[in-house]
Amino acid sequence: MKRISLTVAVGLIALASYAQWSNPMDDIPAYHPFPPANVAALKPVLQGKQLTGPYFRYAWQVVVYKEAAKIPAVLYQLPCYCRCDRALGHSSLLSCYQGTHAATCSTCAKEEAFAYEMTQRGWTPKQIREAIERKAYDKIDLEKLGRS
Numbered sequence: 001m002k003r004i005s006l007t008v009a010v011g012l013i014a015l016a017s018y019a020q021w022s023n024p025m026d027d028i029p030a031y032h033p034f035p036p037a038n039v040a041a042l043k044p045v046l047q048g049k050q051l052t053g054p055y056f057r058y059a060w061q062v063v064v065y066k067e068a069a070k071i072p073a074v075l076y077q078l079p080c081y082c083r084c085d086r087a088l089g090h091s092s093l094l095s096c097y098q099g100t101h102a103a104t105c106s107t108c109a110k111e112e113a114f115a116y117e118m119t120q121r122g123w124t125p126k127q128i129r130e131a132i133e134r135k136a137y138d139k140i141d142l143e144k145l146g147r148s
Contacts, residue, residue: 028133030085031092035073035125042076045069045097055103060145064109067116068097074115077125078132082107110140 036042045068056062068075075094082105084090090101093111102108114137118128131137 029079029081029083030090031079031129032076034077036076039073039076042072042094043098045072045094046100055100058142060109060113060142061103063145064102064112064116064142065097068094068102068112071116071119072097074119074125074128075112078111078115078129080108080111081132081135084108106142107137109142110137113137113140113142113145 046065047069051062051065056065072094075097076092078093079085080090080093080096082096084096084101084105088095088101090096093108093115096102096105096108097112102112111132114132115128118131123131
C-alpha cells in the first residue's frame with residue numbers, strides 16, 4: 001500500500017511540475033466558442049467621432065474599426081494573438097475594438113481584417129479561428145486597407 005501511495009504521489013508531483021516545461025505560447029488566447037446570446041448587449045465597438053485623434057492617424061485604423069462594428073459576433077468568437085488576454089484581460093478579439101487597443105496593435109488589426117474578409121467569403125467563426133491559429137492573418141497588408 002505504501003508503494004502505491006508513493007507512486008501516486010510521484011505521479012502527481014510530475015504532473016504538477018509539467019507546467020514549467022510546457023510552452024505557454026502554445027496555448028490559444030481567450031475567446032468565446034459560441035456566439036453571444038445577445039449581440040446588442042455587448043459593449044459596442046468604437047465608432048464615429050471616437051475614431052479620431054492621436055490613436056487614429058492612419059486610414060487603416062479607421063477601416064478595421066468600421067469593419068469590426070459590422071461583425072462583433074464573429075470577433076467575439078476569435079482569439080487575439082497579441083496576447084492581450086494576459087496583458088489587458090481581454091476575453092476575445094472583440095475586446096480590442098471596444099477601446100483603442102486595436103488602433104495601436106498590428107496583430108489585432110490584421111486579425112480583424114482577415115476575419116472580415118473571410119466572413120464576406122462565407123467562412124464560419126470556427127473556420128476563421130482555425131486559420132488565425134495557423135497565423136493566416138499575417139499576410140494582411142494594413143497599408144492597403146486604407147486605400148480605396
